[in-house]
Amino acid sequence: MKQSPGTQVIQCSLNRQKPVKAAIVIFGSSLEVIHDPQLVTENIVAVLLKVGQLSIGVLSVYFEGDQELHPYLSALQHTTHKLHTNNILVGGDVNAWSQWWGSVSENHRGAEYCSFLHEQDFQILNSGQTPTFEIYRGDRWCTSIVDVTACSLSLLGKMEEWRVERGLTSSDHNAITFSMRLEKALEPLRPVSTRIYNTRKAKWSDFGSHLKANLTEKEITKVRISNALGPEDLENILEEYTNAIHRSCDEAIPKLGSPKYSAKPPWWNSTLDLLKKDAVRKKRRIRNAAAHRREYTIEIYVTAKNKYTLAATEAATASWREFCTRQDRESMWDGIYRVLRKTARRQENTLLRNTAGGKESMSSTYGLEPHNTVFQSEMYALFRAVRLAKESRAASISILSDSRSSLDLLKRPSVTHHLALQIKSCLSEIREEGRKVRLFWLKAHVGTAGNERADELAKQAALTKETADYDKVPVSYVRRKIREGTVKKWQARYESSSTGAVT
Structure with missing residues (x-):
């Protein structure tokens, strides 16, 4: 799915093994979006949206109709746990039928998905019996309700006006719209750029x-x-x-205003807008057509849709050709390279100097076991940094880390992680002594010299450290090992059994 100006598209873009079937599109700049690429696959996409003090985990799913449902549900459960929030919103095409979301009957996939939602304490938002999927196949007009929206109990009281919009899109799937009530109006986020003034x-x-x-x-x-x-x-x-x-x-100096974007592509025009509206209008007529006129009505809709699709393709192609023919002897890239050649060479960021004028007063590396997670390594590094700050007796200390998840955990009023407890205890002791210590987050892999130096030391420690300084086993590792052992026992039992029955 292409990303247009003013939008943010979250989808699987790396190491794809099959077509992408799920994505999340964020419009505007009023929501803080945090997403982990490890939680994004071709069929399940998850992001964390921050609205003021409220964190909402949003998931878009597509469950293949010819695949078993259980692997999808296991992945969905794992992903919701990784979002670390109790506010969850799940929506997508599950290819399952159940009366719980308006279908006429229930199949085994619908019963299985219903059971999963109840186990996770998710509440179904679907209401009414308006089809979410409508398509003309052969000589039949097929409809079904396979798109399900569900949320956690904490969000149920905030959800309003869930409905199916038949005229909003020309796709085979009808659009689903709903509102979520907030305590106050959304405000634009502060721009990522450090520029404030025009x-x-x-x-x-x-x-x-x-x-x-x-x-x-x-x-x-x-x-x-x-x-x-x-x-x-x-x-x-x-x-x-x-x-x-x-x-x-x-x-x-006046301040910079919020950037204004248009979500429409540059080749979009009024003719395409009219063709799209015409196709949507003729699609709506199908459900109201009499039986003897339905086939004729469907043919009119298919013709209008094909005309709109062809016109959109031709407009996009013509726009690209025009762009290519505009590039003469000095193309857009040649101009950029020419400017870069004539400008001064960019100076890299240098390490901060200490009070004595030196660049790097000391460095330390620590080893971990293979079963330790990245989060554990970041937390342990913060623990050693805070303990070093306590021993240094300096009046004011700043600690910088590129691990936002670790810093977010330390901001919580109550924590259970043993490293977080030790860090907060050290920070309290330092502040009781009248000294100042501050924790800052900085973006990783953007050329910050100190951060790049820390990554270099971490790689050296991973290759050279033989004795682990930290070897606590995470719960996720234990669960994975238990599951692997269970699967092996089940497989051995299945292979040695004369029948497939288990008692």
Whole structure:
């Protein structure tokens, strides 16, 4: 599925072994989206949406009708547990029938999926008997209700207006819409870019006068800087200087607004819009047509749909051809490379210097067992860093980590993880001594020198460390081993048995 401006598409894009059947599309910029690529497959896609203080796990699923349902349900259960939230919303085509979501009858797949939803304490949101799937096959108009929406009990009271929209899309599957009631209106997220001000519209003369006045007000002069008594005094002066710059920018430079995007592709036009509406309108007429006119009505719909599909394909192809013919001797890429060649070479980020002027005062590596998880390694690294901060006796310490999940766990008021408990205990002892320690998250694999150096040390430890400094066994490893042992025993019992019966 292609990603358009103003949207975020989460789908399986790497190591695909079969066609992608599930995806999640986020419109706008009011939701914080967190997704783990390990929880995204061709048939199940999971993301964590943060709306204020509320975290919602959203899953899109497609269960193949000719495949056993149990492996899908096991994967779905595993994925919901990995989201680490009690607020779960699941929707998709399950290829199963049950009266619980409006089908006329129930088959064995419907009974199995119903049982799974009840075990997980998920509540079915489907209401009414409007078909979610409608298609013309041969000389028959086929309809069914195979798309199911379910949520956890904690979200049930927030869900409203669930319904099937027949005229919203020209697909064989009708659209399903519903609303979720929030405590307050959504607000746009802060942009990922660090840019705040629109410097193209800056009034630099006003900025200079405001900055001079602010520096005079705070008594930031060369004499004061020269007479600084130590690093802490310089830090205070630097903070006042930064605040003066911010105030001057607020007074003389307008701030950047939220970016505006259009979800429509560049080749979309009014003709395609009319053809799409015509195809949807003729599809709606099928269910109201008399029996003797139904075949004729279906033929009209198929003709309109094919006409719309052909026009959309031709428009996209023509747009691409126009783009290609526009590129002359200097293509769009040649221009970019020419600019890069003429500009100064980019300087890489350097490591932060300590108070003595050195770049890296020390480094430590630790070994783990093969059964330890990545989360355990990140938590153990934070534990050693906090313990080192406690032993250093420094007045102010900043610890940076690229593990957001570890930092999110430490922010929780109550935790049970033994490393998290030890970290919070060390932090409390440091703060009781009147010292300051702060934890920061930084993005991984973006060229930050300190973070790249930490990754390099981690790889060295994995290759050279023979004795593990941390060897606690995670519960997930125990469960996996128990399951593997059970499967082996079952297979051996099955192979040695004369019949397939088990008593």
